[in-house]
Amino acid sequence: MNKPPLITLDSVTKRYGAVVAVDTVSLEIDAGAFFALLGPSGCGKTTLMRLIAGFETPDEGRILIDGEDMAGVPPHLRPVNMMFQSYALFPHMDVASNIAFGLVQARMPKPKIKARVADLLDLVQLKGFEARKPDQLSGGQRQRVALARALARNPRLVLLDEPLAALDKKLREETQFELMRVQRELGTAFLVVTHDQDEAMVMAQRIAVMRSGRIEQIGTPLMIYEEPATRFVAGFIGDANQLEGTVVETGQGLCSVELAKGARVTARGASVNGAKVVVMVRPEHMQLGGAGLPGLVLDCAYRGDMQMIRVELLGGGIVRVASFGVQAQAMLQRGSQVMVSFAPQFARVLPS
């Protein structure tokens, strides 16, 4: 428990001219963890990863790996390897030479390199592809070569930049589990950078959600989904209905919030009377019927496993209700009057 974390970022800031790409970010990643940096494009997550790899130098703050300050340490001397978004496989080398590249640099004796490459090809299930050139491989195979190459030197941490972005949807799902298997088998820490919330949720043990250079929240997928810290996190991860209102009563971890036109709802969370807040409820936690907010059905989208109903509240605003009992519910007519309700424990008060 007293072991220092593998990676420590201490108030790291990186600016490009007037643009602050990474803004006083502090972060810890433990050895063997599967960590995801999640955020929309341009949020600074790639820059943060490149700071760790050593391709960029922070303007302020420190980056420690195994408790050692990395300032002034060039990329080729850091115990960290990266899997590039484009994979960056060397086009003039075959698969085996690509994987062996880092080992040759480390002056490992030839027979050992051969054995290591064979092990790695085994690990990523590419046996027999040693002599192929990158342009003779499919997208999925290239991805696995890139992974094997990044793993070859036994790094303490592997950085994966949008590892699945170049793959098609079906392959992406398989590859997610593949990455998790490799990570589990080796016990090497993985840091994945992604803009895809599903990817992060499925693979990572911990997620840091970034927005405009800052970290909005760090937590397990469950925490981030169920207990989002901010409106942004709530909206970025999963679907969220957000109802604006004012706190009128607080107590026992619950708040009573008055929405526009006077309707009142109860939600979990701490706040003070009179505060402008947002009540966040996931669509799957809303139901039609019961005592709640009146509204008119706008449209229903049948999705097979469920039905997504959009309701325009009479008090203003549109909410989305996920209904899983599709048969029972039947298709609702556009314009039918319905009541929308939710249990207070599934609603969260967030600062506006």
Added chain:
Amino acid sequence: MSQTRPISERLIFWLPFAWLVLFFLVPFLIVVKISLSQAALSQPPYEPVLTMVDGWDGLLSKLAGLSLTSYDLLIEDGLYLAAYASSLRLAALATCLTLLIGYPLAYAIARAPVGWRASLLLLAVAPFWTSFLIRVYAWIAILKDEGLLNWALMTVGIISEPLQIMASDTAVLIGITYAYLPFMVLPLYSSIERQPVALREAAADLGASPWSIFWRITVPLSRAGIVAGCLLVFIPAIGEFVIPDLLGGSQTLMIGKSLWVEFFDNRDWPMASSVAVVLLILLVLPMALYERAQMAQVRS
């Protein structure tokens, strides 16, 4: 599945093709033909052979009398063979020198900040837009005995006697290197510049130092540029006339000069033609390589 195309479209297609056949391909055939004729003191100064004027019989009788005189001479007179050998040697040396100077230059331009690259490249290629003769001529003032180089070296005290560089193979070598440098820089630049940054970063990430990134990634990936640049220098340099004529001395042997002398001074057109034919045969392999490189680039 042939569709008829309008006349205008066919014209666009056939005109350049026909032009090249008439003014590039046919002339070579004529060169081959004349190389097989006898020199004569007439105007034009050769015995015409192989015309269809005499009909088939005439053609056949002429065919029997084809003259290989020029080729015999060419092989017997060691001077021509020596000139071919010396042209190949000088062109090869000059190609190496251009590569040696051109690669660092092209590399530095390709790795300059993005906003600078176009301007620097323009600066590197700009001399190509100025007169070839003048650029060669400029070296006379530098290299001759009482020229600038000797003056500078003697002033500094490195040498006490002027070096005789002018009118030597060294001067020719410098001249070719200088004149053809832009042809080397251009393909090298484009082959280095288009390498994705991520490849170098990946190599650095995998433990390669800047030095080994250069040798293991950048250089191998610029192979196409190296090949193209070397051929662009090597092939025309073999047949170079102006540079050996202006910078070389009487003992400088270059085949382009031999051809020129045969043609203009000795007025031996069949000999000049056979010199050209043999030179062409020498160039077949490098030309084929060059064509292949060009085609590959066109396709990509």
Added chain:
Amino acid sequence: MRMGSVLRLSGLLFGFAFLYVPIALVILYSFNESRLVTVWGGFSTRWYGELLANEQLLDSVVMSLHVALSSALLATVLGTAAAVSLARRKRFTGRLAFSSMIFAPLVMPEVITGLSLLLLFVALDVPRGFWTIVIAHATLGMCFVTVLVHARLQGLDRSLEEAAMDLGASPLRTLFSVTLPLALPSICAGYALAFTLSLDDFVLASFTSGPGSTTLPMRIYSQMRLGVTPQINAISTLMMGGVAIVLLAAWFIERRKTAAR
């Protein structure tokens, strides 16, 4: 990293010094009163004055400009047509031969091209003079134009042409109203290149010229053979000044275009 930048900078400086010192010297000595390169006789425009009095030289300038203007025009038309054919007709009999003939003149030693063209003109009994030089230069120039325009056409979005045809334009109309306007920058560059090549050529012109059609490089060459005369420095400086102005203008326009983007 620091070491790397030092090496890169020295490569750059050495390369540019090698390229530009001789040129700078030519310019410098065009203003030298003395005939000797190692002696600075003081600033003088004497050689420029002599230049303007040299009628033979001025005649050859006019001749060279005429040849260059006409041959570059011819080269541009032929080269653009060849580029369009190569880019738009992917498969035809003789495509390989066609493209080989495009690329070969780019590297072919000029003495061979010059000799063979001359022998053609003799065989066809064409009197040698202005037009034979134009033909020789156009043949070389068209290959450069083809390469430039072809590269540009390859980079163009094919769907622009397809859209034009979809909207009812005939292939020819598409060519003239969509394809060629889009390729215009490279066509202009091709013309400029063909013009420069023609103005610069000495070897082809020597083979294909006749009496009374002496181009500027031929005149300069015969003066060089007579020995170093500072007049050559003067005319070189003028020519390089002209080129520099054109290149600077092109560079400036390009800069502004990229800045606007």
